[in-house]
Amino acid sequence: MDYHWNWGVLLQPVATGEPHTYLGWLATGFMNTVALTLCAWLLALAVGSLAGIARTLPNRFARAAGTAYVSLFRNVPLIVQFFVWYFVVPELLPATAGDWIKGLPPYTQFFVVSVLALGVYTGSRVCEQLRAGIEALPKGQRNAGLALGLTLGQTYRHVLLPVAYRTIIPPLTSEFLIISKNSAVASTIGLLELSGQARQLVDYTAQPYESFICVTLGYVVLNFLIIRLMGFVRNRTHVPGLLGQ
Amino acid sequence: MDHRLKAGSRTAAIRGGVALFALAAAMATAWAAETPLTGTLKKVKDDGVLVVGFRDASIPFSYYDVNQHPIGYSIDLANLVIDRIRQDTGRADLNVRWIPITSQNRISLLQNGTIDFECTTTTNNESRAKQVDFTNNFFEIGTRLMVKKGSPIRDFTDLKGQTVVVGAGTTSDKIIRSLNADKQMDMNIISAKDHSESFLTLSTGRAKAMMMDDALLAGERAKTKDPAEWVITGTPQSFEAYGCMVRKGDAQLKALMDETIAKLETSGKMSTIYHKWFMSPIPPKGLNLDFPMSDTMKKLFAHPNDKPAA
Structure with missing residues (x-):
C-alpha cells in the first residue's frame, strides 16, 4: 500500500493556531477518556448496586422497578441512548429548563450527558452481576441474618453484600474495562475524548495510521491500569478461606 | 481420394482461419502493449x-x-x-x-x-x-454562515462569545478554530459528525450559527420544513475547490x-x-x-x- 508515514507530525503545532501540538490533543483526549470512564463507572456502580439490591428484595414493587430499569437500559443500543439523552431529553423538558440546558457551555453538556448515558447503561449490567452475586449465596445466609434479629438492611449490609461484592470482582473488572472503551461513543455527540481526538487528528493531518496507533496504545495503557487497580482491590479485600481461595 | 482431398482443403481452410485469428489477436496484443493498463x-x-x-x-x-x-x-x-x-x-x-x-x-x-x-x-x-x-x-464554494431568520448574527465578527457548529474535519472547522484563536473571540465551537447533525444542533438552538460550504448550507436549508426560516449570511472566509x-x-x-x-x-x-x-x-x-x-x-x-x- 502506498502510504506516506510521518510520525513527526505528532510534534507539530496544530493547524488551528492554538498553542498545542497534535500530541497535546491526544493527551487532552486521554485525560477526557480517563475522567469520563471514572465518573461514569462511579455512577454505574451506584445505580447498578441500588437496582441489583432492588431486584433481590422481598418487596414486589422494588423488584419490578429493578427489572424495568434493566430491561429498558440493557436492551437499547448505547449510541441510541446517547442521542436520546443529548437530543431528545432537553426537548421533552419544559421550555425554560430545556433552553437552560442547551445554553450551557457545550463541553459541560457533552461531558454530563456522556457520564449519564454511559453510567446508566453500564449500571444495568452491574445490576445483573450484583443480583447474580447475591443470588449465588446460600439462601440460609439471609434467613440466618434475619433470625439473628438483624433488620433486612443490616442483613444486606453485614451479611449478603460483603460476600456478593467479593464474588463479582472478576466480572466487575470486565465491566470496568468495557466502560473505558464504550466511552468512545461519546465522540458521536461531540466530546473530544481519545477516539474523538484521533478522528480530529486524521482530519487535520491526513495521517490516519499514526493517529489510530497512538489511540490504540492509549486504550491499552488505560486498560492495563484498570486491570492493576482491580487486582489491587481484589487483594486488599481478600478474605482467606472465602470463595475457595 | 475425393473425399480425402475435400477433407484436406477443409483443414487448410481451418488452418487459414486460425492463422488469421492469431494474427488479429497478435495485433490486438501489440496495440494493447502500446498502452498497458495500470x-x-x-x-x-x-x-x-x-x-x-x-x-x-x-x-x-x-x-x-x-x-x-x-x-x-x-x-x-x-x-x-x-x-x-x-x-x-x-x-x-x-x-x-x-x-x-x-x-x-x-x-x-x-x-x-x-x-x-x-x-x-x-x-x-x-x-x-x-x-x-x-x-x-x-x-x-465559499465558507459562510447560516442563522435563524431575525438572528442578530450577520457576519463572522458578530460571533464573539457565541456557540457555532461546524462539521468535524471540514475546512470550516479549521478556519473557525483559527479565527477563534487569532482574534480571541471566545466562541464555543461544536464539531458535529455530519451535515444533518450540524443542522440539528443549529435548529434545536444549541448553536446560534452554523458554518459550512455555502452550497451545502443551501442544501441543508432545502431539507427543512420551512426553508424561509433560515438565512445564509457572512463574508466568505475561504474559497475552495x-x-x-x-x-x-x-x-x-x-x-x-x-x-x-x-x-x-x-x-x-x-x-x-x-x-x-x-x-x-x-x-x-x-x-x-x-x-x-x-x-x-x-x-x-x-x-x-x-x-x-x-
Whole structure:
C-alpha cells in the first residue's frame, strides 16, 4: 500500500493556531477518556448496586422497578441512548429548563450527558452481576441474618453484600474495562475524548495510521491500569478461606 | 481420394482461419502493449469491478434518493466518468459497487483499496494531496454562515462569545478554530459528525450559527420544513475547490478523469448539470436551491485545472 508515514507530525503545532501540538490533543483526549470512564463507572456502580439490591428484595414493587430499569437500559443500543439523552431529553423538558440546558457551555453538556448515558447503561449490567452475586449465596445466609434479629438492611449490609461484592470482582473488572472503551461513543455527540481526538487528528493531518496507533496504545495503557487497580482491590479485600481461595 | 482431398482443403481452410485469428489477436496484443493498463483501470479490465465512494447526506452533491440510491451533482459527474471507464476498458459488463463514505474515512478507504475513486464534496487541498491525487476541480464554494431568520448574527465578527457548529474535519472547522484563536473571540465551537447533525444542533438552538460550504448550507436549508426560516449570511472566509480523489500514483485513472471533467466543463455540459441541481427543483421534496453559479465557478469551467485551494 502506498502510504506516506510521518510520525513527526505528532510534534507539530496544530493547524488551528492554538498553542498545542497534535500530541497535546491526544493527551487532552486521554485525560477526557480517563475522567469520563471514572465518573461514569462511579455512577454505574451506584445505580447498578441500588437496582441489583432492588431486584433481590422481598418487596414486589422494588423488584419490578429493578427489572424495568434493566430491561429498558440493557436492551437499547448505547449510541441510541446517547442521542436520546443529548437530543431528545432537553426537548421533552419544559421550555425554560430545556433552553437552560442547551445554553450551557457545550463541553459541560457533552461531558454530563456522556457520564449519564454511559453510567446508566453500564449500571444495568452491574445490576445483573450484583443480583447474580447475591443470588449465588446460600439462601440460609439471609434467613440466618434475619433470625439473628438483624433488620433486612443490616442483613444486606453485614451479611449478603460483603460476600456478593467479593464474588463479582472478576466480572466487575470486565465491566470496568468495557466502560473505558464504550466511552468512545461519546465522540458521536461531540466530546473530544481519545477516539474523538484521533478522528480530529486524521482530519487535520491526513495521517490516519499514526493517529489510530497512538489511540490504540492509549486504550491499552488505560486498560492495563484498570486491570492493576482491580487486582489491587481484589487483594486488599481478600478474605482467606472465602470463595475457595 | 475425393473425399480425402475435400477433407484436406477443409483443414487448410481451418488452418487459414486460425492463422488469421492469431494474427488479429497478435495485433490486438501489440496495440494493447502500446498502452498497458495500470492501477485501477487494469484492475477494472481484469475483474470487471469498480468501487465508487459516495456521501449519503450531502445535498445536492451526493445523497440518497427515496430508493436509497446515490444521486446528485457529483454523482452525475461520477456516472459520466464510469461510462468513460467502461468504454476505455472495453468492459460493457462493468459491475459498479457504491460504498458510502464519511469525511473521516474517505482517505483511508481510498488508500487501502476499498474504493477506487470518489466524486463527492472533498476539498482539494495540500495536506490531502500528500496522501491522494486530485483530479480537475468540478466545483467552487465559499465558507459562510447560516442563522435563524431575525438572528442578530450577520457576519463572522458578530460571533464573539457565541456557540457555532461546524462539521468535524471540514475546512470550516479549521478556519473557525483559527479565527477563534487569532482574534480571541471566545466562541464555543461544536464539531458535529455530519451535515444533518450540524443542522440539528443549529435548529434545536444549541448553536446560534452554523458554518459550512455555502452550497451545502443551501442544501441543508432545502431539507427543512420551512426553508424561509433560515438565512445564509457572512463574508466568505475561504474559497475552495472540490475535486475527485483517486489513489496516489493512479496516473491513468487520473488522466482519464481529468480529460473527462475538462471536456464536460468547456463543452457546457457541466453547466447543464449545475442548472439541474442548483437552479431547478430537486428530490426528495422538489425544492429549488436557487443557488446561481458564482464567477469563480464560471472561471473554473472556462479554464479547468486541478490546483489545490490556497
